[in-house]
Amino acid sequence: MWRLHLHQHPRIPLDDIKGTHRTAEQIHQQATQDVYQYCRKHGLVQVWAYLWNRWYTPKQWILWARASCDAIPRTKTTMMVESTWAQMKRRDLHQFNRPRLDLLTHVVLVNLLPRVRRKMEYIQKKRRKGRPHPLAKWQETLKRDWQEMSKPDEWRLMSKELVCRKKGVSGQLKPHEKEERLTNIEAEKVRPKGSYHTNIDNMTCSCPSFTLSRWLLCKHLVRQVNEKTGNAPLNNLPFFRALRRNHYPPFYIIPGVHMAMPAEAGACPIDFEGPGDIQETRAQERQVSPVTSRFDHGNKSEPEDSEDRGFERSSPFCSEDEGENSERVSSDLISLISLICQN
Known part of the structure; x- marks a missing residue:
C-alpha cells in the first residue's frame, strides 16, 4: 500500500473504465484515507499517529510522494548519496571508528575524488577513445x-x-x-x-x-x-x-x-530532439499545473533556457548533473579535481 502511494502520479491513469487521472490533492486524500482505514480496522492507534505526523501530513507528504511534483523524477538522489557514503565507509574507512575530520578529508581527496574523476571521464567518453563502449x-x-x-x-x-x-x-x-x-x-x-x-x-x-x-x-x-x-x-x-x-x-x-x-x-x-509541436507542448507542460500548485512551496522556476533543451539525455539512473551534455560535468571541473588529487 505504501509503495503504491509513493508511485502514484496525476499523469498516470487509474485502472478504471474511463482511465481517470486523479489530481495531486485527490491522490493525497485517498492515500491518507487508505492508511487511516487500515489502522482503524486493525486498532493501530499509535501507528496511525506516527504515519500521519511523519509521513502523510501535507508538510511531510511533499518530501517523499511522487504525486507532489509536476514532473516524474528519474532518480532517488537520497539513495545515491547514501550509497556513496556507504561505499566510502566500507571501502576506505572500515578500519576507523568515528574518524577525525582531517583523516576524512584526506580520504576524500586521495581515494574518493580520483574514482569520481575516472567515472566522469568515462561518462564523457574520454577514456578508451576509439573503442566501443559497452552498455552501462x-x-x-x-x-x-x-x-x-x-x-x-x-x-x-x-x-x-x-x-x-x-x-x-x-x-x-x-x-x-x-x-x-x-x-x-x-x-x-x-x-x-x-x-x-x-x-x-x-x-x-x-x-x-x-x-x-x-x-x-x-x-x-x-x-x-x-x-x-x-x-x-x-x-x-x-x-x-x-x-x-x-x-x-x-x-x-x-x-x-x-x-x-x-x-x-x-x-x-x-x-x-523532438519535433517543434512536441517541444511546444512540453514547454507548456513544464508549467506547474493548478492541481499540483497546492504542494508547490517556494520558487521552483527553472532558467529561461531550460525549455529549449528538448528531452533529457541523462540516464534514468543518473541525475541531470551526470548527463552527457551536462553543464556541470565539464573539463574545467575534471581539471580542478585532478589538481586537487595531485596536491
Whole structure:
C-alpha cells in the first residue's frame, strides 16, 4: 500500500473504465484515507499517529510522494548519496571508528575524488577513445527487462515454473515455499486478462505494473512498441544506449513510433530532439499545473533556457548533473579535481 502511494502520479491513469487521472490533492486524500482505514480496522492507534505526523501530513507528504511534483523524477538522489557514503565507509574507512575530520578529508581527496574523476571521464567518453563502449549497468538491466516483457505470457509462466521446480530439486526452496509458488503460477495461468488503457503516444498505461515499474514500462507498452517497429529494439544495442526517460509525457521517444526511423538500417539516433509541436507542448507542460500548485512551496522556476533543451539525455539512473551534455560535468571541473588529487 505504501509503495503504491509513493508511485502514484496525476499523469498516470487509474485502472478504471474511463482511465481517470486523479489530481495531486485527490491522490493525497485517498492515500491518507487508505492508511487511516487500515489502522482503524486493525486498532493501530499509535501507528496511525506516527504515519500521519511523519509521513502523510501535507508538510511531510511533499518530501517523499511522487504525486507532489509536476514532473516524474528519474532518480532517488537520497539513495545515491547514501550509497556513496556507504561505499566510502566500507571501502576506505572500515578500519576507523568515528574518524577525525582531517583523516576524512584526506580520504576524500586521495581515494574518493580520483574514482569520481575516472567515472566522469568515462561518462564523457574520454577514456578508451576509439573503442566501443559497452552498455552501462542500468542499460543492461533495462535491456534484459525489455526482452523479458516482450516474451508471451505462456513463455514467461513456463520459465517461472521451471525455475521454481529446479530450485525445489536443488534444495534452494523449502517444500512449502515451492508449493506456494507453483500454486500462484497455476492461478496466474487461469486468471482472465485485464483490459487497460495503454497509450503508446504518451507511453502510459493504467496497469499496476506500470505504476510500480522502475522504468515506467510494462509488457503492454513494450509489446505494442515491438509490434509497431517490427521487433527492432530486441537485439539493437544502439537503441538501448540512446534510450532515455523523460520527466513529462511522452516518457520515451521511440524511433518509428514518435519519430521517423533513421535512414540507415539498424541505426539509432543519439540526439532525441523532438519535433517543434512536441517541444511546444512540453514547454507548456513544464508549467506547474493548478492541481499540483497546492504542494508547490517556494520558487521552483527553472532558467529561461531550460525549455529549449528538448528531452533529457541523462540516464534514468543518473541525475541531470551526470548527463552527457551536462553543464556541470565539464573539463574545467575534471581539471580542478585532478589538481586537487595531485596536491
